[in-house]
Structures are given as C-alpha cells and as structure tokens.
Amino acid sequence: MSTNQTLLQAFQQASYPVAGHSKRTVQELKRALESVDANLAGDMYGTGHVIEDFQARMAAYLGKESAVFFPSGTMAQQIALRIWCDQKNSPKVAYHPLCHLEIHEKDGLKELHHIEAQLLADTDRLIRLDDVEQLDENVACLLLELPQREIGGQLPDYSELEAISAFCRERGIKLHMDGARLFEITPYYQKTAAEICSLFDSVYVSFYKGIGGIAGAILAGESEFTETSKVWKRRHGGDLISLYPYTISSDYYFEQRVGRMQQYYEGAKDLASRYNQCYGFRTIPAEPVSNMFHVHVNVSAEELEPQLISIYEATGIGLTGNLRPTSESSCYFEVSIGDRYTDLPKSKLMEAFQLLDAAMKQI
C-alpha cells in the first residue's frame, strides 16, 4: 500500500472532513431523483422537457441565447473551440499552459480536432492583457479559465477581464470561458453569472464542482453556435438516448447550492487564514477568491503525512486525502469548500490547527 493510500484512508475515516459536500455515493443520485415524479418522461436524443427546460433555464441564468447539456466539459470545450476554429478557418487557439485541455484530456483537441494551442503566460501565473496582446493573428479563440484551477483558483481583476474581452472583440478573436467553477466566483466579483458571461462568446459550466452533481456540463452561446455544437455532440458520441440522470441531478443540486456560493467563499477565506497562521504553510491565493485554494507546505509529503494522520485520529478533522510533492522537501494539496465546512465543530478545527502548528515546528 502506497503512502498516499494510507492518508486517503485516514481522511475517509475522519468524522469531519473540511472540504466538499458529502461522499460521492449513489445516495446523491437517489436524493435528486426523489425530487421528480417517477412518471416523468426521459429525454430522447436531446429532446424532451427534462433536458430542454433545464437548458432554457441555464441559458437564461448565463445570459446567453441558448444552452446545450453535455455529458462532460471535456467534450463541450473541445467542440466549442472546434466551432470557432472552423468559423475562422484557422486551427489555432490560445490558452493557459495548465488549461484542462492541455493537461487532462490526453490531447483530445489535437488528436480528434487537429487544433494547435498557443500557450499563454507562465505556469505559475494568470494570463494578462499584455499576453493577449501578443496573440498570433490567426488565433481563432482564446480560452480563459475562471478561476484558474491549477494555480489555486486565481482570478484576474474584473477590469482586466473586461479589457481582455474588449481586445479580443476588436481583433476578431472569440473568447471562450472555461467556467467549470463560474458559480463559485460570483461572490468575489460581485457580479451575476450573466454579467461575467457577457464578456465571452461561449461559456462552459460544470455541475459537479461547487454544485456537487453527478456529472454533466452546459455549453452556452448564440443559437447558431449551440445548434452546431449539437452536431459535434452527436459525432463525439455524447448525444445519448437519455441524459436525464445527469440533467435531473444537475438541476436539483444547482437549485440547492447556487445560492450558497458566498457561504463557500467565506469558508474558504476562513480556512485559508487558519493555514496561513500555521508554521510552514501558505495558501495560493493568499486570500481565496472562490471556494478553492491550494495549500503549500515546506516539508515533504513523507514527513507531513504521519502528522496529518495522527491529527485526524486525535480530532476527527480530515484536512486532505492526498499530498502532491512539489520538491524533495515540499508538497501541496487542493481544497474546495462545500456544504461540510459550515457544520464543522470549530473547536475541533482549532485543535487540529494547534496540533498541526506544533507538529510542523517539530519537523
């Protein structure tokens, strides 16, 4: 058994995990299904009330003309970029070097769509206006991920986002949002989702991050764009005879949680502050701008792990289930705050951080 499996087990057995909503069990789907009548007709290849109504409500929420439900963001985003490339007749896009399409999709964009990506910015910082100003002329689409997950969920200032959007419109470069965590940033920006989306030509949102659904994504934009996306959805094998297990659960958990994003954001700031007061720890961002952040630790995963396990056992608090090495003597982990954080016994949490601080000073 690897080291990480032991930490994961201790985390899974902890009474009070700090991150997320709940365990990913079949209960999540059963609960969502209880909200609908058993006689509700399933969707058939993208048609039927159960999918069309949800698409229409999401289009309105995002302030776009139309929206299409996809089984995954991987599929939705490749298709969005393909449509913009075809429209400009140029197989070139631009995105961050740690973009989901670059590091998590086995090069689907290149292997299936033959689209090349210009990587903007360094791996440890956001794309800035001056990066965008350097874009090749033949770039069909710029993808911005809000927040930029792989660097802790950072966000540009809203004014910079507006400037990037204006620049792209002027140059005829389409702007696509990887909004996997769009709902989660509305409290920081103090903007509605529709206001943020108005800066973009196309938007993808996910239903299993802050929303906590089972799986599924929405791709939104003008009707001509979304109609074309349905053709590509069929080609990708994503136009399933029935997607209702995902649309119903996405709808249910969206209604339940989209109003709690401020709470998750406040929770993230609270927890990050506790880490930043702890010896050897710092968070990125220093103050979170969404429900997520990264925790960097200046000891190795091997040194930290037994300390964490004993803290979980002593307090019941579960801080993380994994540690990823950044060097021989440092590591990091990701935290996303959900429903669980509010109900956490704060005295136990304080005790866990006191133990962690003391342990770190001993390492």
Place this chain on the structure above:
Amino acid sequence: MSTNQTLLQAFQQASYPVAGHSKRTVQELKRALESVDANLAGDMYGTGHVIEDFQARMAAYLGKESAVFFPSGTMAQQIALRIWCDQKNSPKVAYHPLCHLEIHEKDGLKELHHIEAQLLADTDRLIRLDDVEQLDENVACLLLELPQREIGGQLPDYSELEAISAFCRERGIKLHMDGARLFEITPYYQKTAAEICSLFDSVYVSFYKGIGGIAGAILAGESEFTETSKVWKRRHGGDLISLYPYTISSDYYFEQRVGRMQQYYEGAKDLASRYNQCYGFRTIPAEPVSNMFHVHVNVSAEELEPQLISIYEATGIGLTGNLRPTSESSCYFEVSIGDRYTDLPKSKLMEAFQLLDAAMKQI
C-alpha cells in the same frame, strides 16, 4: 400537428402497446437504483467497484479478456475502428451502407478520425463472404452488425459468419462486431454470446435495446485494445467522473432480461406471422431471427394511419407509433419485442389483426 404525431399519440395512449418493455420514464432508473445500497461509492473516472466489477462480468460473459463501459455505442465503435486503423497504419475500414456509423453519427468517423469506409453489399441485403473477398488490401477493419438493424434485423447463416471471420483473420483484417442487439440473436444462432464473440477481435454491445437500460455500452476485446480505448474515451469526453447511473441500470436490466431473449424471439415470430397473414402486409425477415423485424405495407402512410388509430381505439392494442414512407403508395415500420408482448391479451390482439385485415381489403 403532423400526421405522424397523431399516430404517435394514439399509440402512446393505447392500453396494450405490442413492442418494447415499458415507457421510458424516470421510474426505470429509480427501480434500478433500488437494487443497490445508497452508501455504494460512485465510480471516479473509470475506477471503483461499481464500474470495474460490471466490466469484468461483461468481459467474462462476452468471452473477452477485458471490457470497458462507454456512455454510448457511437463513441465506443468509432474508437474501436480508430484503434484498428492506427495499428495497421491505414485509415480505411469497411461496413454495410446502412451501418450506424454511416447514417446516424453525422460522419463522426470521418470528421473526428479521418477514417474512410468502403461500403460493402447493397442497401437491401446482408454483407456476404464474396463481398468480403473483394475487400481492398489496406482495409484495417471490417465491421459487421448482428443483426443488420436497418434491413429488419437480418442475420447471415452462422457458417457464413465463420467463413467471413476465417477469411479476415487470414488476411490480417480485424473483425469488429456492432452487437447493439447481440443478446437478442443468441436464441436463433443457438450459441452463447461468447461463442459468437470468439469470431470477432472487438465487440460492442448496448444496454438499451433488448436489455432496456437507460443508456450505455460495453466495448470488449484484448486488454491492450481496451486499455487504448480508455485513452480515446478520455479524448472523446466520455471518461465522465461518474458513469454509475448507467452502469447500475445496465447491470440491473441485464440481469433481469438477458435470460428472456428466447421469449422475445418467440414473440417476434408470433407477431410477424400475424402480420404476414394480414392483407397487404409482409415482414422482413419473413420469419424474424431476433426480437425485431420490419413490417412493410403496400398502402401509403396517409391511408394506413387513420385505420391504425381507429383499431387502437377499438381494441386498446397499439401496433406502432410511426410509419415511414417507402414510396407514394407504401410504408414500413420497425417492431422490437420486449416484456410487454407476453402479457398482452391475445383475444384483443386477434381482434386488432382481424380489423386490420378487413380495413386493408377496403383501402
């Protein structure tokens, strides 16, 4: 309202629809979920008991080394053909002109994989050994659909299938099975699924035809093949964080119905015989070889439709929800037998066919 919508409505309101298992409602998913504990952990990106156990059992059932669950057959089959083309370094496959990939997938195979297909046989007949013997040398893979759905679900003699398989192996052409309705043909061939699959290098099966699940597919073959298919599944956007709504329902309805294929086959033969005794009707095949067949009628859809509606209203029997024109004075429809046929009041069914025969003689 179009003519077909009226017929569809009358069919949906009929007390005794002859085809299928039940209406496609959320109840089907709820029932399947009742069979599992709410605390069962969901799958995560293709890992976890809930998906791995089902894959292992399906691999064993199909007599293959390994199996991977896919959200759709469209995705699974494009990927199978891509793998065989890459292995031979030739972007060429062969299949029937009415193959699913040719007519129902918006040219995904061409648009995403740049694979060209040699079309074998005429649209109204099966691929024969002598067609296969004409195959171009650079064809990487031959796809056979068993049964050939778009021509009524016809099947070659098993000996011809064996000869095609032997020829392909000798020539280094991979043989892939579109087994969307594989379970449904085992009674006619008097073979196990594994015996039939042994003639093929790769096999796709579906869980929402005779099995009656919500959606989903299995792709099976040697481990090297299925491991590569997982990479392409990720690229296609099919490696969802959780596929358990489909794996659980596929598993549940597979266990419930795979043993009823003889019953569905007998039902199809019984119903086809009733049509063939009716004036102006004939079925393809004349005697079904699975649970499905096509019904061809030598009057126009416009003439037949009001007759059907009045028969549904008089007897409660619903024969079909749609009619597709084949000429100005002929039409056809497809029938797939499932759970419903057994419990049908046979006196009502007899009455419906007496009325149909009489009506047809008047047209």
